[in-house]
Amino acid sequence: MQISKIPVVALEQLQNNVFLLKARSKELAEKSSPGQFFNIKVSDSYFPLLRRPFSISNVENDILTFMFDIHGEGTKLLSLKKEGDNIDLIGPLGNGFNLDDDFDTAVIVAGGLGSAPFPLLLNKLSKEKKVKSFVGGRSKPNVITWKLANVNIATDDGSIGFHGNVFQLIKKHENIFTENKCKVFACGPNPMLKALQEYCLANNINCELSTECAMACGFGICQGCPIESSDKKSPYKLVCKDGPVFNAKDILI
Amino acid sequence: MSERIDLSVNIGGLKLKNPVMLASGTVGYGNEISNFTDLSKIGAIVTKSVSLNPRKGNPPQRIVETPSGMLNAIGLANVGLESFINDKIPFLKEVNSTLVCNIAASSIEEYVECTKTLDGEDTIKGFEINVSCPNVKEGGLIFGNDISSVGRITEKVRAVTNKPIIIKLSPNTSNISEFAKVVKDEGGDAVSAINTLVGASFNIWNKKPKINNVTGGLSGPAIKPVAIAKVLEISRKVDIPIIGIGGIMDWKDAVEFMIAGASAFQIGTVNFINPNAGIEIIEGLESYCSQMKIKSISELTASYNLE
Numbered sequence: 001m002q003i004s005k006i007p008v009v010a011l012e013q014l015q016n017n018v019f020l021l022k023a024r025s026k027e028l029a030e031k032s033s034p035g036q037f038f039n040i041k042v043s044d045s046y047f048p049l050l051r052r053p054f055s056i057s058n059v060e061n062d063i064l065t066f067m068f069d070i071h072g073e074g075t076k077l078l079s080l081k082k083e084g085d086n087i088d089l090i091g092p093l094g095n096g097f098n099l100d101d102d103f104d105t106a107v108i109v110a111g112g113l114g115s116a117p118f119p120l121l122l123n124k125l126s127k128e129k130k131v132k133s134f135v136g137g138r139s140k141p142n143v144i145t146w147k148l149a150n151v152n153i154a155t156d157d158g159s160i161g162f163h164g165n166v167f168q169l170i171k172k173h174e175n176i177f178t179e180n181k182c183k184v185f186a187c188g189p190n191p192m193l194k195a196l197q198e199y200c201l202a203n204n205i206n207c208e209l210s211t212e213c214a215m216a217c218g219f220g221i222c223q224g225c226p227i228e229s230s231d232k233k234s235p236y237k238l239v240c241k242d243g244p245v246f247n248a249k250d251i252l253i
Numbered sequence: 254m255s256e257r258i259d260l261s262v263n264i265g266g267l268k269l270k271n272p273v274m275l276a277s278g279t280v281g282y283g284n285e286i287s288n289f290t291d292l293s294k295i296g297a298i299v300t301k302s303v304s305l306n307p308r309k310g311n312p313p314q315r316i317v318e319t320p321s322g323m324l325n326a327i328g329l330a331n332v333g334l335e336s337f338i339n340d341k342i343p344f345l346k347e348v349n350s351t352l353v354c355n356i357a358a359s360s361i362e363e364y365v366e367c368t369k370t371l372d373g374e375d376t377i378k379g380f381e382i383n384v385s386c387p388n389v390k391e392g393g394l395i396f397g398n399d400i401s402s403v404g405r406i407t408e409k410v411r412a413v414t415n416k417p418i419i420i421k422l423s424p425n426t427s428n429i430s431e432f433a434k435v436v437k438d439e440g441g442d443a444v445s446a447i448n449t450l451v452g453a454s455f456n457i458w459n460k461k462p463k464i465n466n467v468t469g470g471l472s473g474p475a476i477k478p479v480a481i482a483k484v485l486e487i488s489r490k491v492d493i494p495i496i497g498i499g500g501i502m503d504w505k506d507a508v509e510f511m512i513a514g515a516s517a518f519q520i521g522t523v524n525f526i527n528p529n530a531g532i533e534i535i536e537g538l539e540s541y542c543s544q545m546k547i548k549s550i551s552e553l554t555a556s557y558n559l560e
Contacts, residue, residue, distance in 0.1 A: 217525035224316035
């Protein structure tokens with residue numbers, strides 16, 4: 001956990017509104033694990049004021065990749081970065097996915113930009129493990145399958161893949177949970193995480209959820225990003241410091 | 254070699270090696286931010302408001318960014334007095350920085366009890382009494398906007414400690430200097446000004462407030478001119494040391510507060526973006542003093558030229 005300034009090596013447009021920011025740092029690349037994030041300063045001034053949190057999408061050698069879409073002033077500025085610029089970032093922050101559990105099949109579930117952390121997860125996953133990915137989006141342009149394996153797609157409008165949401169699609173494939181020892185890794189909108197959480201808890205499936213919340217600092221001092229804990233003794237956990245990845249049994253969504 | 258600049262300040266008996274204080278609620282209890290900065294070099298750390306019993310704080314969403322600022326409604330989430338003493342003070346002892354303990358309460362009795370209990374802790378060098386949190390239903394601004402309550406709290410807390418007492422004032426009033434005056438009259442040693450300004454923000458598409466508490470406290474560069482005006486007002490009307498707070502992002506902002514009347518200052522929101530800002534400000538102040546041929550930083554306080 002540190003403040004660093006690292007050089008941008010590329011800014012690539014992955015598809016319509018989705019971009020990949022690639023930056024070089026051997027040290028940060030080595031420290032980063034799947035599901036963790038960096039809090040990035042998008043400008044050299046204090047406008048906009050706050051940093052923006054982005055999960056680490058991939059690490060290849062000494063290159064870190066962040067995936068983002070333009071949805072405000074901050075991400076617009078980020079999309080203007082070019083090779084040779086420096087970015088100021090804090091991280092790696094938070095707790096990522098746990099890949100050391102006893103499972104033989106990783107079930108990846110992503111909604112929209114929720115695909116972001118999974119290239120690194122697959123990169124770090126032992127080659128003996130099987131992978132099954134379920135990716136959802138509103139429509140074809142919102143479906144991100146970058147560097148994912150064994151992908152099944154669902155779209156709300158049916159423009160590609162299954163016509164429906166990603167959870168409905170998983171239900172159609174639910175035999176994978178009985179035929180394999182699965183662990184679910186999910187990232188996406190809250191309704192998707194909630195449905196998945198209920199399903200996994202009811203069926204005793206090991207499941208980790210990457211959550212999101214507005215935050216300022218990203219490392220626990222602003223207390224701005226609480227998430228309700230299932231432990232009544234400590235009512236809130238912090239998304240930035242205790243998460244952003246939580247086991248499905250530990251939080252209330 | 255140039256003469257060493259004296260950065261030390263004395264705020265109503267609270268002696269600090271430099272005027273940089275980290276504001277309550279923006280440094281937790283010191284442990285997280287110590288990963289990024291050398292706390293032993295900072296003038297003082299003001300700990301997250303502690304109340305008698307733990308408070309879970311407000312439900313999310315607690316914060317939202319606004320133009321040059323942010324709104325927060327954390328709701329004084331804190332571990333409570335007992336855990337503060339047992340679990341947090343041991344780390345803070347190791348830090349080797351001057352420690353000021355911020356106390357929040359829902360009643361005068363609670364302020365008194367917290368102060369009395371913490372008075373015996375040698376590590377704590379002073380108290381900042383939060384009478385101005387805008388984000389809790391009880392206490393907070395109900396006290397902060399009432400001169401007689403602020404006077405009574407100061408008086409009662411004064412009676413149970415000899416350590417310096419700083420009362421943190423609300424800007425959500427048109428006569429802040431009258432509050433500073435009552436603090437002085439009732440035996441308070443200093444005031445800190447300002448706490449956050451009450452603000453709100455709506456999502457125009459679903460017409461809901463962007464933070465769950467509806468209103469929150471506005472902080473950051475957006476409030477700096479308001480804060481400087483309040484510091485100046487107190488400085489011109491009341492003879493009491495002032496700790497300036499409000500949108501300080503760098504050493505230039507800090508100098509401005511001192512010129513307007515502050516003896517020391519607190520940095521808050523900037524810690525979220527640059528957790529090493531305090532150290533950078535100390536360096537900037539040294540270089541400014543050297544350029545301006547200022548031997549002691551305290552010469553800067555209320556050095557404004559209104560001619």
